[in-house]
Amino acid sequence: MPQIFHRSANVISKASIVGGALLVAIVLLTIGALDRSSYNTGAWVDVEQPVQFSHKHHSGDDGIDCRYCHTSVEYSNSAGMPPTKTCMNCHSQIWADSPYLEPVRESYKTNKPIEWARVHDLPDFVYFNHSIHVNKGVGCSTCHGNVAEMPLVYQAVSLKMEWCLQCHRQPELYLRPKDQIYNTAWVAPPDQLEQGRRLKVENHVASKEQLTSCSTCHR
């Protein structure tokens, strides 16, 4: 019986095994990369806002504390967005005729809230709470980046589950002293691990088991 396959088929079949495995690997890696890409997570993407509000001017240059506007960040799930009245505290007098602020004055006059575009948005099946993080020593900039230097806020991290977990497994790498929580320019000191361990005990941070349990975030 004549050979059905030419000898070169040996090479082809071996190559195709390796090639097949490679192909699967490439596909998986691509999916992983796409999943983590800012196209999917929204990180580093600028979001258009109805008013050109700049955190760099307000918090960075003028030194306004985050809590002046995000008043509920220490008490509740939501950080709280400033109502138009908060803007008018100052802008009834400064930049009072600026065209940049027309939507703010309009909102104040008509009693209709300004519709800010959301930058950070977790899926609704995830439970998140600002107050516990802030009160146990996680600073704004660990999760939001150096907001006080951002003319326009963008999402500085992926907000994927793996990102939450890398901290929940080892919060001591990120904890900082109470008076540095709102300092968005904070950088970890060289002895962060020791400091972090100390803060973890001082602040009674829950155990790794509790923090990585599914029902902590999916409840």
Place this chain on the structure above:
Amino acid sequence: MLTTKVDKVETRRVSRATKDFRFMRESHARAFVLFVALLCVLFIAGCRRDMQDQPRYEAYEKSEFFADGLASRKPPPNTVPRGYLREDGQLYTGKNAAAGGAASGGNQRNAPNASASQNAANAASGGQQQQQGGAGGNSASGGAQASQSDPLNVDAFPFPVTMEVLVRGKERYNIFCSMCHGATGYGDGMVVRRGYKKPPSYHEDRLRQERVGHFFDVITNGWGSMPNYAPQIPVRDRWAIAAYIRALQASQQGTPTDVPADKRNQLEGGNAEHQGGGEGH
């Protein structure tokens, strides 16, 4: 000429290719295509975002149901939300009980402010708008108001002022007041340097002699061209700030002899103000 030739070659090759690969019968092929299409439809149908965007409201989510688009609703008129029953008048108004009828007016003005806290929905209730109406209205009403503080203001704190309260007051002062009044209260904050009206220094005689109730009143109801801070600052924090202002005032009055002997050598460090303030109370 040339192009048609090429076209012919191309079509011939294609037709041969299709013939070689026609391993299924026509009807089977059609069924197969249908099946794949159905799979795709099912697959896409699975890709909904029901769990990502569930039919409940998250904070600040826009409502399609209510006409004004606000998911956070105001309490109906003439109801008191839990935790907002103001039985301790002095704590909530900073006025003496003698105010009786008059204070009820003040009360009504405060109530919506405080319950509106942090809520974009309740941002600008009517009362506030009247107060803040515009630069012109402000200075007019301010002029009348600023001439004299309310005689009903209380002269004592409604709860004991401890070191904790002062520390809290300092923190809150630095968040809410220092950008205008400056860290030490001389009225030289960053926002004033950018063109806001310069507030009076806390170290003026008039303000040093004011009753504490006045400071509470200014934070709660505003004063002249200063906006009110009732929506942003809870009641107890307002008193804590008033206590800290007292401490700031005392700090500018201190002499080196006020400082305990063992701490006097630290004065050179330039931290004298805060030590004096702490000691004052």
